[in-house]
Amino acid sequence: MTTRPALLLVTHDAAIRDQMRWVFTSDYELFEVSDRAAALSHVRRVMPPVIILDLRLPSTDVSATERLAYLQESLQLNPNAKVIVVLDHPDRATAMAAYESGAYDVLELPVQLDVLKVILQRAMYLYNLERENRAIREQAVATEFEGLVGNSEPMQNLYSMIRRVGPTDVPVLITGESGTGKELVARALHRLSVRKEAPFIAINCGAIPETLLESELFGYEKGSFTGATQQKKGRIESAQGGTLFLDEIGDVPLNLQVKLLRFLQDHEMHRLGGRENIKVDVRVVAATNVDLQAAINGGRFREDLFYRLSVLTIPIPCLRVRGSDIPLLGNMFLMKFASAHKKLLKGFTPQAMESLRTHNWPGNVRELENRVMRAVVMAEGKYISTANLALHDSSSVEPESPTLRVARDLRERELVQWALEKANGNVSKAAVELGISRPTLYQLLARYRLRLLKRTDELENQET
């Protein structure tokens, strides 16, 4: 059984109540009240997703500001509600003030019921979409593990592996494509180990020129080479007691691989130009995004070092195979960047979410993070749109535009979608944006928005 969403109708006008009761009771659980106190008590008690608020108060000496206060109070009680305000001949200034106070839409009397029906459907759709976005965000927080977000099966397996391996002292090799979170996993292992109070020292072996890598790792004594004006500890020594994270281990040149191997066997090293053997107790965690087996076969990586490093191997799955994590990660990054950029963003439009889900993500989580950061900066409305994400090559429609008519339809559809996304689903605002009347926009919606209506049904069915 589908539960009907609650609709609160606030009006002193009996004629309007009769009219709406007749039309809306089959789709909504209708609550009717005629005064302010009853309205607010219903908002508090029922938390209706949609409210139709007649702001033509019976007495004419009530100022516009006071009328708007009524709207604001309702929204304070239920900030997620979509409030449709009804006014007599609203002037532009009052309508704008109502929008600014948080109204979802402003209607002028007499209300056309078929239009109102569509507006209500869209309001419900948006309400459900926002609720879905909030749920995803709450889920992301709930499933976070040591800074890693994701609850797909591959991630659950990864978490249980980290839980088991973390507290042990064995060397670990983390493998995975670029941007999958290898460094995050290494840090998680460190935090779960007995060494967690000691340092976690990371070195990206691929980012340091070969000539400097040795002195970075092992340190040097004063005068050991031109420019060595004082003694310097290397990263290995700095990690004393803690974890040494050797990132991009596949990029270590062969001569250094020999020295690393010796250190891993003896737990002893000496600085460049030094004679003293220094004992260093560290746990080594290495990471690679290249196939080390192929490097071994090609003679670029020592097999004995590989076995030393990979007592345990933790493979990180790429984002493509972690479909259900994409909304979680997307929303988590959205909130992070929205708050950093002080933007009020509520989520992704369904189209934008769909393009996130279907993208191939060659750059994995890092690519997703960067895309969302870009989109947050570019977003104009309350939702991130497909265009903001810029995931698809827009030139793809151009080459074989069969006729002018088809090309025009395509563009028109895109523009309608863009305007709706920008106006946050508000049809009146979108119509203004497009410079067309609302009825014309409804016609265009009927022609192009089949998909949105279908999604509304899907969302409503989920409530059963």
Ligand SMILES: Nc1ncnc2c1ncn2[C@@H]1O[C@H](COP(=O)(O)OP(=O)(O)OP(=O)(O)O)[C@@H](O)[C@H]1O
């Ligand atoms: N599961 C995850 N949850 C949250 N953030 C993640 C997750 N995976 C990766 N990230 C983020 O994505 C970015 C890339 O992660 P990280 O640097 O750990 O990847 P990497 O595998 O080391 O990549 P590379 O091979 O390119 O160095 C970081 O900003 C990290 O915080």
Ligand SMILES: [Mg+2]
């Ligand atoms: Mg890395």
